[in-house]
Amino acid sequence: MAEVKKTKKPVKKAKTADPKASSIDFATQEMLARAQKLGVETVFDRAVTMKPCNIGNQGTCCKNCGMGPCRLPLPKDYEEASDERKGLCGATANTIAARNFLRMIAAGCAAHSDHGRSVAEVFMSAARKETDAYKIKDERKLRELAPHLGVATTVEVDGEILDRDKDEIALEVAEKALAEWGKAEGELSFLKRAPGPRYDIWTKQGVKPRNIDREIVDIMHRTHMGVDQDYKNLMKQGARAALADGWGGSMLATELQDILFGTPYPLVSEANLGVMKEDMVNIIIHGHEPVLSEVIVEVAQTKEMIDYAKEKGAKGIQLSGICCTANEILQRHGVPFAGTFLQQELAITTGACDAMVVDVQCVFQSLANVAKCFHTKLITTHPMARMEQENVVHVEFDEHYALEDAKKIVRMAIDNFQNRGTDVMIPKQKAPLVAGFSVESVEYHLGGTFRGSYYTLNDNIINGRIRGVAGVVGCNNARAKHNEAHIAVVKELIKNDVIVLTTGCNAIACAMEGLLTPESAKVFCGPGLSEVCETVGIPPVLSLGSCVDNSRILLAATEVVKAGGLGNDLSDLPAAGSAPEWMSEKAISIGQYFVSSGVYTVFGTVFPAAGAPVFQRHLFEDMEQMYGGKWDFENDPIKHAHKMIAHIDAKRKALGIDKARERVLMDMADRQAIEA
Numbered sequence: 001m002a003e004v005k006k007t008k009k010p011v012k013k014a015k016t017a018d019p020k021a022s023s024i025d026f027a028t029q030e031m032l033a034r035a036q037k038l039g040v041e042t043v044f045d046r047a048v049t050m051k052p053c054n055i056g057n058q059g060t061c062c063k064n065c066g067m068g069p070c071r072l073p074l075p076k077d078y079e080e081a082s083d084e085r086k087g088l089c090g091a092t093a094n095t096i097a098a099r100n101f102l103r104m105i106a107a108g109c110a111a112h113s114d115h116g117r118s119v120a121e122v123f124m125s126a127a128r129k130e131t132d133a134y135k136i137k138d139e140r141k142l143r144e145l146a147p148h149l150g151v152a153t154t155v156e157v158d159g160e161i162l163d164r165d166k167d168e169i170a171l172e173v174a175e176k177a178l179a180e181w182g183k184a185e186g187e188l189s190f191l192k193r194a195p196g197p198r199y200d201i202w203t204k205q206g207v208k209p210r211n212i213d214r215e216i217v218d219i220m221h222r223t224h225m226g227v228d229q230d231y232k233n234l235m236k237q238g239a240r241a242a243l244a245d246g247w248g249g250s251m252l253a254t255e256l257q258d259i260l261f262g263t264p265y266p267l268v269s270e271a272n273l274g275v276m277k278e279d280m281v282n283i284i285i286h287g288h289e290p291v292l293s294e295v296i297v298e299v300a301q302t303k304e305m306i307d308y309a310k311e312k313g314a315k316g317i318q319l320s321g322i323c324c325t326a327n328e329i330l331q332r333h334g335v336p337f338a339g340t341f342l343q344q345e346l347a348i349t350t351g352a353c354d355a356m357v358v359d360v361q362c363v364f365q366s367l368a369n370v371a372k373c374f375h376t377k378l379i380t381t382h383p384m385a386r387m388e389q390e391n392v393v394h395v396e397f398d399e400h401y402a403l404e405d406a407k408k409i410v411r412m413a414i415d416n417f418q419n420r421g422t423d424v425m426i427p428k429q430k431a432p433l434v435a436g437f438s439v440e441s442v443e444y445h446l447g448g449t450f451r452g453s454y455y456t457l458n459d460n461i462i463n464g465r466i467r468g469v470a471g472v473v474g475c476n477n478a479r480a481k482h483n484e485a486h487i488a489v490v491k492e493l494i495k496n497d498v499i500v501l502t503t504g505c506n507a508i509a510c511a512m513e514g515l516l517t518p519e520s521a522k523v524f525c526g527p528g529l530s531e532v533c534e535t536v537g538i539p540p541v542l543s544l545g546s547c548v549d550n551s552r553i554l555l556a557a558t559e560v561v562k563a564g565g566l567g568n569d570l571s572d573l574p575a576a577g578s579a580p581e582w583m584s585e586k587a588i589s590i591g592q593y594f595v596s597s598g599v600y601t602v603f604g605t606v607f608p609a610a611g612a613p614v615f616q617r618h619l620f621e622d623m624e625q626m627y628g629g630k631w632d633f634e635n636d637p638i639k640h641a642h643k644m645i646a647h648i649d650a651k652r653k654a655l656g657i658d659k660a661r662e663r664v665l666m667d668m669a670d671r672q673a674i675e676a
């Protein structure tokens with residue numbers, strides 16, 4: 001018998017990502033290469049080995065019942081008139097895509113609003129004086145907000161009007177705020193903060209949210225198998241729930257956080273992995289809710305903790321942040337950004353992260369696997385966000401024991417400093433930044449306390465120095481080159497004199513690129529915006545905070561309408577929204593509340609309705625008739641920016657201010673030619 005030759009099966013090496021093709025950021029490229037050298041797998045590598053499902057990402061896969069999933073790919077020779085695609089139950093591509101879209105809105109609204117609820121509960125504990133860790137920091141803002149929730153700030157005693165006690169107001173504000181999630185009748189209180197004509201549109205369209213929780217439950221019911229099967233009716237609820245996010249849960253989160261932790265005012269800091277320090281205890285805070293991280297920041301600065309760190313051989317404690325918790329602790333305390341959503345694994349790959357503390361949203365489960373390769377303590381803190389891996393430590397946050405919890409976490413990080421190996425590599429890259437712009441501080445910088453309004457901003461828009469305003473926000477997406485579209489869109493906008501308001505991971509990306517500095521105006525802006533930034537001393541890209549702080553953009557736009565000269569409603573403004581690299585369901589909720597608030601909003605990467613062209617047309621065209629705002633999609637960042645600019649120019653024309661801009665942009669030769 002012939003001998004059977006055993007052939008060794010070649011071991012297939014897993015494909016890895018090309019660092020240079022994965023990110024425009026050198027620190028990210030460097031750390032990705034290091035991770036690959038050390039055999040540490042990251043999201044960038046997984047994006048190479050796992051391809052997305054085209055049916056799912058175009059919105060036409062339904063798994064809402066046990067007869068599915070029903071997959072409805074868009075035929076190559078698609079023709080609207082002959083589209084007979086349907087699921088087992090007969091659900092059309094439009095119904096399936098609309099239901100999926102709504103469920104994304106429900107998840108996004110739930111995430112933002114539950115964050116808001118946690119803050120409202122802590123606010124209530126502070127108002128009841130049940131905790132020492134939290135106090136009302138911004139009394140002025142408390143008194144300003146109270147009337148919007150129907151809480152009086154004055155009381156009449158013997159014919160004299162007196163200020164009510166701060167604690168009394170805080171308690172009532174807490175009660176009224178918490179009721180917004182589940183009140184039995186009426187509508188959300190903050191809807192009336194919008195300009196009158198906007199409120200009238202919501203009334204006419206029948207999309208005023210009743211209470212926050214109900215709108216989310218409504219979506220889950222309506223999108224259950226066999227309920228709402230009309231994409232237009234489904235999207236009415238989508239608009240209603242998204243408004244419950246923007247003008248409800250998110251706005252409550254922002255406002256109550258400002259009152260509790262302080263309203264942001266501009267401050268300086270730094271961004272990128274280079275903010276970590278080799279000779280210090282590095283604690284990275286990641287997630288979204290600032291209720292615990294606020295206390296960690298406070299505790300990490302105490303002499304007790306700094307001395308303890310020194311005892312353990314470190315020079316001190318370096319805090320930094322990732323994702324929106326980063327935005328929260330940056331805007332109020334100047335704690336630097338370690339990085340964006342896509343850099344979370346890479347921060348641990350430095351070998352210098354002694355503890356990563358996470359709460360909710362945008363936290364990779366793979367962090368536990370990466371942490372296993374290093375000494376990093378990965379600490380989960382939220383009762384609803386735990387990880388199954390054994391190396392993860394859970395310290396459950398309780399606002400009544402917030403100081404104790406924070407001390408325990410900081411000590412754990414310090415104790416872990418001495419377990420750090422010698423193979424540490426912190427990239428050098430970091431960029432300076434100015435952040436901390438709120439509705440109030442923008443008013444101060446661009447309007448002045450004397451005028452007390454957005455007058456100067458409006459004036460500069462009317463005279464054409466500022467062409468318009470863009471809200472550029474949102475995530476990174478591993479299916480796109482990290483930060484490339486963020487930066488290209490923003491640079492194209494400011495080059496064309498459009499001032500940018502940013503939040504979330506776009507804010508971090510812009511910071512890493514140096515765009516959050518006043519100095520960047522001269523380098524990157526058109527002449528009009530550059531002149532305004534130089535005169536006022538602001539960056540051309542204003543960082544307004546975290547994802548829930550997109551509500552600041554709504555309120556800032558409302559202030560612009562109030563200041564006059566630019567129409568009567570948000571949809572009249574020369575303004576547009578954008579999320580060039582979105583990935584989160586929260587982004588869809590944000591996009592929809594921008595659109596329902598009258599804003600033209602462009603998304604990049606992928607659009608989750610592309611497989612149902614009729615439904616997509618409802619979002620891209622019909623919505624403009626209904627709300628004055630609409631969705632759009634463009635993956636090419638330059639075209640993306642120019643779609644926004646074209647919309648801004650159309651609004652300028654409608655307002656009759658297009659000629660003013662032409663005059664501003666005339667150079668000396670043009671003027672001389674006219675004079676001659």
Ligand code: SF4
Nearest residue numbers: 062065068070087089
């Ligand atoms: Fe298929 Fe209809 Fe069930 Fe969806 S609800 S999975 S389309 S049968």
Ligand code: MSK
Nearest residue numbers: 324362474475504505
């Ligand atoms: S963190 S939601 S990746 S912006 Fe708010 Fe960044 Fe998007 Fe998370």
